[in-house]
Amino acid sequence: MAVYLLEVHEILLQTVVPVRYMDIELAFVGNDDVDIFVGGSSHTRGELYRYLLRMGPYTGNYIIHNLAVSSDPCELRIISNSSSPNHLVIRIYCRNGQGQTLGILSEHQMIKLAD
16 A cells, blocks of 8 residues: 655745646556545645546556645645555646646655655
């Protein structure tokens, strides 16, 4: 099982321009099907979104578009039920209010943010 937890808020990228939206791209690397949960919750607003999907070697990438980001911290959870290491490739595209991409977070960068 793999679990990724990330606190998301508008100054996630530490830039002058706040992050307002994000797209999450998930790519599967492996031979067996896997169930993936993507959810977000806030202490003040409760559950914000929830996605449950099944990916496998023939499904291709899955992109969740236009998830809102606010000044209130939100916990982003990505959980899969595979025990194989490196079975999931995750990219988070951070965008401003006009839809311009401010930055892209990979798994490696998310780990650096966590440290």
